[in-house]
Amino acid sequence: MKITVIGPGAIGLVLAGSLDSKNQVSVLAKPEAYEKLKQKGLWIKERNKKRKINAKIITEIDDSEIVIIAVKGYDLDTAVNLLHNFKGKVIICQNGLKMLNLNLEHSNDIYAIVTSMGAISTNSGVTEFKGTGRTVLGSLNNVKKKRDEILNIFSKNYFEISHTNNIEKSIWLKAVVNSAINPIASLYNLKNGDLKKEQYWYLVRELLAESREIAISNGIDFNNEPMKLAEEIIQKTADNYCSMLQDIKKGKKTEINEINGILHLMGQKQNVKTTLNLEYLKKINALINS
Structure with a gap:
């Protein structure tokens, strides 16, 4: 499956690292960060292990089937505006309450991920995974029939994800x-x-x-x-x-x-x-x- 992660920050890279073994993954970065990330690559560290994330670095939404938004709350509106022509599934993963009041009418399938896992951005394009936590996924617009398909895109390398009927x-x-x-x-x-x-x-x-x-x-x-x-x-x-x-x-x-x-x-x-x-x-x- 073709998946784009918007936001090469700590959690965004953990999500990309949990997807790259079974999917074709792209990570969307800001244009000013593109060259540096492309040169150095995207990496995930856990304890004494470090591996390169198998993901293409892009600056515009491609023909992905799923887009995961993993940006800070203050960048959420900007990220959503990138999706005005996108018709696939959208998954939002971030802190705060802002995602509950978004206008995402362009997509029929909108999900949210809520997680308490620990991760730190140690350098540009490098995340250190600090420990698993409770991670749940649920529909923001009552799409239930495809939830297992969404859950199954993630490997269990870094965290296990379960479904909730009350993501709010x-x-x-x-x-x-x-x-x-x-x-x-x-x-x-x-x-x-x-x-x-x-x-x-x-x-x-x-x-x-x-x-x-x-x-x-x-x-x-x-x-x-x-x-x-x-x-x-x-x-x-x-x-x-x-x-x-x-x-x-x-x-x-x-x-x-x-x-x-x-x-x-x-x-x-x-x-x-x-x-x-x-x-x-x-x-x-x-x-x-x-």
Whole structure:
């Protein structure tokens, strides 16, 4: 099957690396990065192993049957605009809530992947796989008949993927958890495992509770799942720096607006308390601009 991955970042390259053994894979890069990536190639590292990803590097959508969007939330609209003539299946994999409000009328088959796997971009075109996590796929527009076909395109080299009938809840769940882990770890320059120290863990719990209430006010039925998933992610990625802190260390833009910013706006619409989300939104943006 011909598949294009938009976004040669950490997760995008893990996805490409899980596809290249059974499919014809292309990775779409920005024109300014094309020559460097073409010269060096695309690589994935795991522990002491490093292998080249068997993928063609392109700058325009080709005749693929599936396009996977694996860009940061702030680049999502730009990536979607590349698909105005594309009629195949679309899979979106990213943080935040922005994908729930996209206009993708050009495609009948739209899916989302939600994952808690760990990966770090160590160099341009190189990703280091840091550990598996819960990975689920579901339809964003109620396409169910072809879900097994989509699941089967991925090998099990780096992660196992399962199906969910409620991808919206999975998207919200990850956003709620990320709304606590990412800004707190970033603000205090912590590895994920350090968040279990009591002086930080109570901050995580407070922010999780507020974000959970925002989700519930928007019709998402949560019990104690955010707390359980936060503990699971922190345990499995204890030695990792979260993606937001990695971006800050590299001087890159973060997804704070697409996570805590959107939660703040959605909470305001429901007249739910958003004090902590707004506080960390301001603090992270101030940190970036300092």
